[in-house]
Amino acid sequence: MRITQGTFSYLPDLSDVEIMAQIQYAIDQGWAVAVEFTDDPHPRNVLWEMWGLPMFEISDASAGMHEVTACRAAYPDHYVKVSAYDATLGRQTTALSFIASRPADEPGFRLDRQEVADRRIRYSLHAYATDRPAAARSGLNGRSAT
């Protein structure tokens, strides 16, 4: 099942050139570009792991692309996201966020029904991708990102 999160998620996957163009757009707006990754695609998992610090001072997209490529290489079976933070007073939030890389195999979700008091039903989503223990599915074997 194809995960659709963030901007452009209903388009075909962006090529590297297109990713660079988006990063350049973010830089030109004065936003800080950051690279994040995770292997848990649950829609409520909003805090992904950070790949290094946000890049506040870069002026060319190739620097951002360098980090995306490095993150992809270290975690080939993870989702990699590019996010751009707008620090303008009054906005101060993520202005742009899109998936730059995804695992080849996306197993999707299972809907769990939990029966609670008075025959009420609670629903929850379970990502098959998180079935195995975290240590077993880590790409870097616990090595931290630089």
Added chain:
Amino acid sequence: MSTPASSMPASSTPASSTAASSGPTGFAMPRPGPAPAPAPAPAPGHGPAAARTGGATADRATPERATAERATAERATAERATPERATADGAGGKTGTEASEHDALLAPGAILELADDRQARLIARILGDLDREFIGLAPVKDRVREIGALLLVDRLRGRYGLSSSRPSLHMCFTGSPGTGKTTLAARMGELLRELGYLRRGQLVSVTRDDLVGQYVGHTAPKTKEVLKRAMGGVLLIDEAYYLYRPDNERDYGQEAIEILLQFMEAHRDDLVVILAGYRSRMDVFFQSNPGMASRIGHHIEFPDFSLDELMQIAELMLEREEYLLAPAARDAFREYIGLRMRQPRFANARSMRNAIDRLRLRQARRIVASGGPIGRDDLMQLTVADVRGSRVFDDTLATPPPAGHSLDGPPPAGDPLTALAG
């Protein structure tokens, strides 16, 4: 949403002309002309803005989606149409994979007129500017001219479908103090951007402190941070030999050099590294880091300036600061330069800058001391007395002054700055 686009037949001039509905759809167009062409695929301004409006106006979702769908279809057809256009033009029958940059490849027999080329004219203009801004420095200008010519030739080769790889432009500037190494490096980024080699052309100027960390594991992130900041532009490492300290084998400078080398190799399309420093110490640095020497293709030696060139430089500086030398003062200043050149610690253009600063000090003191009415010309004019007030003239009869002479005894002109370096 991607399904209709990808399943669309790959052919069809008619399909693309109907999709680009802005054009006159009633006419059979011979080929999808460049004028009503759909926006290029990754148009940077479009993405997030379009997405935001799409999210905000949920009630108008249907037309939004329709336009989005059409945009996708246009993009797909545009991509598919490109190779066909190339072959339809009869342009050598190439598949047109490089056709994104130029409309079509030229036939092998085609002849180009160099004088008409936009970039050829651009290079001529840039080199003209360089000639005006920088006095002397013939070997440096020659090298810039070569680089500009190579980039032009590469582009022309590309138009015939010949292979053209980007040359590596890492450079090393060596020369005496004040010969313009740093100044030219700062200009180089702009220059290479105008020539189309760099995308941004910003200058990131660093020294050892900015690259080398203070404890284990500090250097690599620090160096990478600087390198990322410089990508798309020029990284100037001033006095690069300080990176390597042969007397301390645990020095982190070596680590910075290794990361630097790795980046210079892997990202030579995105980054130009310029090392600047004095010749003799740079030679020692390269001897102990052969990897660095071999990765730098352009070793440029900045020659010392001649007296005439120094005079021109000084006049240029005065002109920029809106001062005037009286004709007699000009002769005196020329004499001053001749004397100063023979003194120790002479630093070419930097000494000119200092001399002018002291000239201004003496002029200001003269004006304030004289009192009375003054006009615009008085504020601009530098007189013979201002020039002759220099300590350099006092020392002409004596032997070259010993170091630190300025500190003992009262300076004759009463101006400590004058005494300090003449």
